[in-house]
Amino acid sequence: MIDIKYYGSDLNIIADEFFEDFNTNKNHYLNVLLKLGILRNTYIYEDEGNFIEVNKFGFDDMNQQYGYDPLTGFGRPSPAFEELSLNDDYVKKYKGKTTGVHIYKVIENMNYHLSSFIDIFSRYIELVESLVPRSKLQRPKALCNLDDIYSFNYSSTTSRLYETAHQNFLHGKAGADNIVLGISELENELLVNQKAYGFVKYYQKLVNDTNYKFLSGNQSLNILERNTRDDTNYMLAKPYEVYIWGHSLDSSDSDYIKEIFSFNKTVRVSVYLIVYYFPSPHAQLANLISIMGKDIIEMWMKKGWLEFVEAPDIYALNSTEGYVDKLSKYSEGGIFA
Numbered sequence: 001m002i003d004i005k006y007y008g009s010d011l012n013i014i015a016d017e018f019f020e021d022f023n024t025n026k027n028h029y030l031n032v033l034l035k036l037g038i039l040r041n042t043y044i045y046e047d048e049g050n051f052i053e054v055n056k057f058g059f060d061d062m063n064q065q066y067g068y069d070p071l072t073g074f075g076r077p078s079p080a081f082e083e084l085s086l087n088d089d090y091v092k093k094y095k096g097k098t099t100g101v102h103i104y105k106v107i108e109n110m111n112y113h114l115s116s117f118i119d120i121f122s123r124y125i126e127l128v129e130s131l132v133p134r135s136k137l138q139r140p141k142a143l144c145n146l147d148d149i150y151s152f153n154y155s156s157t158t159s160r161l162y163e164t165a166h167q168n169f170l171h172g173k174a175g176a177d178n179i180v181l182g183i184s185e186l187e188n189e190l191l192v193n194q195k196a197y198g199f200v201k202y203y204q205k206l207v208n209d210t211n212y213k214f215l216s217g218n219q220s221l222n223i224l225e226r227n228t229r230d231d232t233n234y235m236l237a238k239p240y241e242v243y244i245w246g247h248s249l250d251s252s253d254s255d256y257i258k259e260i261f262s263f264n265k266t267v268r269v270s271v272y273l274i275v276y277y278f279p280s281p282h283a284q285l286a287n288l289i290s291i292m293g294k295d296i297i298e299m300w301m302k303k304g305w306l307e308f309v310e311a312p313d314i315y316a317l318n319s320t321e322g323y324v325d326k327l328s329k330y331s332e333g334g335i336f337a
Contacts, residue, residue, distance in 0.1 A: 030084070036113055038106055042085045103194055111198040118179050125154050125174035137161050140312040141327045142243050142276060150214060152247060154179055168211055170256070171201070178208035184252045201252070214259050215242070221263070221270065228268035239269050241331060245276040245311060249287040257291050264305055273306045274328040281308035304329070 033039040043059035045052045054062070059082065090109075092100040139162045146165040149158055154174045159167045172178035182199045186192050197203035204210070215221055221240055242260060249257060263271040275284055285308065289297050300306035312325030 036109055037087055038090060038109060040085055040087045042083045044083060103190065107191075107194055107196045107198075111196075114181070114199065118181050121181070122154070122174045122177075122179050129155050129157065129160070129174065133161065137314070138317050139164075140314070140317060140325050141331075142245060142274075142312070142325070148218075152253065168213070170211065170214065172208060172210045178210045180204040180208065180210050182252075184254050202255070214256055215271075216259055216262070225263055225265070225270045228264075228266045228270050239272055239330075241272045241274060241328065243274050243276065244284075247284075249275070249284045249291070251287065251291055254291045257288065261292055261296060261300070264300070269303070269305055271305070272328065272330045273300065274331075275306070275308050276311040277308050278311040284308070 030039065034041070041056070043054050043056060045054045045058070045062065086101060090102045090105050091098055092102055143158065143162050143164050148165055149167040151158065151167050151169050152171050154169065154172060156167055156173065158164055169176075169178075171180040180201050182201045182204055184201055186196060186200060191199075224240065247253070260271065260273055275281065275288075277284055285297070288306075297306065307328050307330070309326050309328055313323070316323045317325055
């Protein structure tokens with residue numbers, strides 16, 4: 001005998017509340033949580049007011065036995081029904097009754113699978129890095145004469161294929177056991193209360209000792225920013241160019257984006273930001289506005305400090321005679337501060 005308050009009722013209510021607490025799209029994550037074993041399908045057979053759990057084979061046999069067709073109306077509806085429940089491991093019980101959800105166990109499970117995925121992903125990147133191109137690749141203009149590369153993609157592909165400048169791995173490097181893969185901040189109160197920082201990038205950086213120094217750690221750039229207040233010193237310095245290529249500028253990396261826009265605090269410019277886009281700049285521009293606000297983005301664009309440039313076609317660069325990729329107006333000599 002199965003108590004309907006335990007199977008097919010309270011557990012499903014708890015499952016609904018679980019999704020509501022996380023303020024998420026229930027249908028989008030159902031299959032994932034089922035595969036992780038956090039949710040499970042429960043099959044119930046009703047017999048004269050009693051509810052008995054059956055396995056999937058029994059459920060299918062019963063539906064076939066009754067053979068009800070909702071289109072024709074032939075047959076009888078099966079007394080067996082399918083429900084979605086939390087797995088028993090994540091359900092709090094007292095004297096056989098359901099009382100709540102072990103949230104910390106759910107988070108522990110997801111942390112484990114995130115860690116496993118990061119390990120698999122790291123091995124995949126290492127495999128890709130072992131591939132050798134058949135011929136030397138032409139270097140895009142954007143990768144010429146660089147002082148530093150700040151990489152978000154875990155691989156040394158850029159420096160390996162194009163023999164460019166020193167590469168800083170802001171989110172870790174494949175094979176170094178320090179990959180960062182998560183969100184920028186915990187926004188849900190439930191997650192904050194559960195201290196679920198294992199999903200947060202800055203926490204992973206601290207735990208993994210990942211290199212997270214960015215522009216604010218560049219001494220020369222900071223000196224240049226200070227010298228923008230001094231006409232004499234400023235005239236001796238050349239503004240920095242920061243190229244963003246292959247990055248969506250999504251809010252998950254908002255800390256780095258805000259750091260870039262922390263410069264140019266006077267009427268003088270110390271940083272030009274050039275965003276390479278493909279196939280259009282709309283998504284990246286929208287993300288910048290979402291993070292920084294329209295006033296700052298509009299000001300930077302009007303002053304020529306922010307520019308969007310079409311990303312080079314690497315295939316055409318290496319296969320089409322006469323193909324020329326683009327640089328920013330400043331790099332081409334079109335802007336003078």
